[in-house]
Amino acid sequence: MTVYWLCFILFLTGLYGVITRRNLIKIAISLSVMEFSCFLFLALMGYREGGVAPIVDMADPVKPYVDPLPQAMVLTAIVIGLATTAMLMAVIIRIYRKYGTFDIREIKNLRG
Amino acid sequence: MNPLIPLLVAIPLAGAFLTMIIGRFIPGIPRYMALATMLLLTFISFWLLVEGGAASSVYTLGGWEPVDGVPIGLYLIHDGFSALVLCIISVIGLLSVTYSISYMARYTSENYFYSLFCLMIAGMNGVVLSGDIFNIFVFLEIAAISSYALVAFGVEKNELEATLKYQVLGAVASFMILFAIGFIYWSAKTLNIADIRTAFSEGGQGNHYILIQILLLTGFGLKAAIIPFHAWLPDAHSSAPSPISAMLSGVLIKAVGIYVIIRLFFNMFEITEGMAILITTLGALSMAVGVFLAIGQWDIKRLLAYHSISQMGYVIMSVGIGMILMSRGIRNEIAALAITGGIFHMINHAAFKGLLFLNAGAIEYSTGTRDLREMGGLAKCMPFTSSTSLAASLSISGLPPFNGFFSKLIIIVAAVMGHFYLLAALAAIVSIITLASFMKFQRYAFYNVEPGKIKKEIREVPVPMLLSMITLAVACLLLSLLALPGIRESVLSPATDILMDQLKYSSQITGM
Numbered sequence: 001m002t003v004y005w006l007c008f009i010l011f012l013t014g015l016y017g018v019i020t021r022r023n024l025i026k027i028a029i030s031l032s033v034m035e036f037s038c039f040l041f042l043a044l045m046g047y048r049e050g051g052v053a054p055i056v057d058m059a060d061p062v063k064p065y066v067d068p069l070p071q072a073m074v075l076t077a078i079v080i081g082l083a084t085t086a087m088l089m090a091v092i093i094r095i096y097r098k099y100g101t102f103d104i105r106e107i108k109n110l111r112g
Numbered sequence: 113m114n115p116l117i118p119l120l121v122a123i124p125l126a127g128a129f130l131t132m133i134i135g136r137f138i139p140g141i142p143r144y145m146a147l148a149t150m151l152l153l154t155f156i157s158f159w160l161l162v163e164g165g166a167a168s169s170v171y172t173l174g175g176w177e178p179v180d181g182v183p184i185g186l187y188l189i190h191d192g193f194s195a196l197v198l199c200i201i202s203v204i205g206l207l208s209v210t211y212s213i214s215y216m217a218r219y220t221s222e223n224y225f226y227s228l229f230c231l232m233i234a235g236m237n238g239v240v241l242s243g244d245i246f247n248i249f250v251f252l253e254i255a256a257i258s259s260y261a262l263v264a265f266g267v268e269k270n271e272l273e274a275t276l277k278y279q280v281l282g283a284v285a286s287f288m289i290l291f292a293i294g295f296i297y298w299s300a301k302t303l304n305i306a307d308i309r310t311a312f313s314e315g316g317q318g319n320h321y322i323l324i325q326i327l328l329l330t331g332f333g334l335k336a337a338i339i340p341f342h343a344w345l346p347d348a349h350s351s352a353p354s355p356i357s358a359m360l361s362g363v364l365i366k367a368v369g370i371y372v373i374i375r376l377f378f379n380m381f382e383i384t385e386g387m388a389i390l391i392t393t394l395g396a397l398s399m400a401v402g403v404f405l406a407i408g409q410w411d412i413k414r415l416l417a418y419h420s421i422s423q424m425g426y427v428i429m430s431v432g433i434g435m436i437l438m439s440r441g442i443r444n445e446i447a448a449l450a451i452t453g454g455i456f457h458m459i460n461h462a463a464f465k466g467l468l469f470l471n472a473g474a475i476e477y478s479t480g481t482r483d484l485r486e487m488g489g490l491a492k493c494m495p496f497t498s499s500t501s502l503a504a505s506l507s508i509s510g511l512p513p514f515n516g517f518f519s520k521l522i523i524i525v526a527a528v529m530g531h532f533y534l535l536a537a538l539a540a541i542v543s544i545i546t547l548a549s550f551m552k553f554q555r556y557a558f559y560n561v562e563p564g565k566i567k568k569e570i571r572e573v574p575v576p577m578l579l580s581m582i583t584l585a586v587a588c589l590l591l592s593l594l595a596l597p598g599i600r601e602s603v604l605s606p607a608t609d610i611l612m613d614q615l616k617y618s619s620q621i622t623g624m
Contacts, residue, residue: 011287011291014287015284018280018284027218027280029284031280031287032286034283034284035283035287038287038291039292040293041291041294042290042294042297045294045297045298046482051175055435062529069297070294070297073246073293073297076246076250076441077249077290080253080286081254082256083257084253084283084286086256087257087260087261087279088276088279088280088283091260091264091272091275091276091279092276094229094264094272095272095273095276098269098272099269102206107273109269109270109274110270110273110274110346110347110350110351112177
């Protein structure tokens with residue numbers, strides 16, 4: 001149970017970072033922390049104590065297998081997370097070229 | 113098992129990649145490829161709406177049939193409700209592409225634009241069709257990432273700032289959804305929406321049940337820009353190129369936000385009164401706060417963006433009223449009326465808000481400004497833009513005979529009949545403030561002639577742009593026909609039935 005709580009605390013740490021950090025790169029890192037806490041949670045759900053990889057062996061078909069579905073989900077989600085992070089980084093680099101700063105307080109053209 | 117259903121996702125995906133590759137070698141062709149893709153999609157989605165009718169059809173990808181009533185594999189589900197949303201996506205998409213042919217000529221790298229556009233359509237169609245919660249997440253991310261890129265398409269200071277806000281909040285929303293999906297898989301041991309419903313109704317509703325609901329409501333609420341989560345919407349919708357604003361406001365917040373909220377809370381969770389009251393409150397709040405934020409704006413597209421929040425509030429509120437009545441188990445016919453009103457308003461909002469954003473784009477195209485104080489007297493120079501935007505303004509303010517009047521009437525009548533007098537009064541007051549705000553828009557942009565201020569060189573926009581605007585203005589008038597008794601039963605009622613009949617959705621998939 002503790003491990004799930006740690007996972008949730010990691011998620012909240014990421015959320016805290018997104019809300020409080022002022023540097024754009026640090027916001028991107030905090031988002032990655034949130035992302036990986038989700039992946040960790042999904043991977044933990046499929047884990048079983050003493051489980052083996054779910055490849056059915058005809059000689060001895062009944063074994064404690066780990067759940068393969070969350071692993072497939074995590075792989076898909078990692079690919080999506082990669083795309084999100086790459087897109088965010090591209091935008092941050094463009095912002096740095098236009099505004100000359102990573103400080104989010106300086107970037108305030110739009111308001112109202 | 114209708115073989116046309118997967119084409120709705122496959123065609124725009126293929127269109128996106130082919131546009132990117134062929135556009136490299138033959139310049140000028142991407143726009144026509146995107147147009148052909150959207151025409152094909154419009155044809156297929158209307159064919160499915162007419163041919164499918166009230167019946168739902170389930171497509172199992174790869175032919176993985178349910179085993180002992182337990183669905184395995186991925187499912188695409190086309191029923192009354194998703195058919196309507198698919199038609200909205202294709203029609204607004206087709207008209208936006210037509211409009212872009214002239215509008216996007218000012219921008220560079222046209223093939224990227226049309227490629228991302230097709231990708232966004234593919235994502236939204238996937239979200240609407242998918243019957244599997246993780247698949248919804250994947251398609252949602254496809255739609256979201258391409259829309260981040262499209263918002264930033266101008267790559268100037270404002271666009272980049274808007275897309276940064278949109279991306280950070282969108283990413284937080286996505287991770288909340290992913291976390292909720294993890295919890296759902298933990299407690300239900302399945303990802304199929306119909307099967308999750310069965311698992312939840314057979315117990316398994318621990319304390320985490322409420323946590324799942326709150327996480328999903330927050331996640332999809334951020335995507336739909338309900339009021340406490342609305343901060344990104346005015347920036348993103350006003351900074352994007354106008355055809356994209358029309359797509360974002362007219363379609364994206366509905367397909368990936370409102371549609372999924374309605375689908376999950378009706379067909380996946382059992383409706384509880386507390387959650388129904390929460391959803392109604394959020395709807396009423398965004399309806400009222402959105403319109404008050406809108407009235408002080410001078411930037412046209414920002415004004416329209418805040419009105420999107422307010423109009424989406426109507427949809428959420430009336431669906432919420434339906435949920436409250438259903439959870440109490442009384443007056444089911446009034447609940448059906450409220451839900452019908454909500455869905456009808458969602459369709460109407462796509463038509464008039466799409467049109468208003470296209471009008472704003474036309475004004476920006478001709479005058480080069482978005483500030484209402486720098487305009488005036490455009491009615492003489494741009495007669496078609498002026499008349500179509502008048503139609504849209506009357507429609508959003510709820511004046512007869514335009515479509516907005518009928519849907520707001522249904523919502524208010526349902527609220528009164530369900531004894532929600534306060535919400536009915538609030539809906540009427542918000543409608544009046546909307547009218548005031550759009551009178552300001554009309555007066556400053558099109559009438560209000562100050563001598564010496566009119567620039568003679570302002571001309572009407574090119575034909576493709578006019579074509580989409582006039583089509584949408586006609587749609588604003590014709591959609592009011594959906595309120596007529598004969599037509600309502602065949603178009604809106606199937607959508608309401610699939611939401612009202614709690615067991616129908618899951619039974620058609622598990623085959624029991």
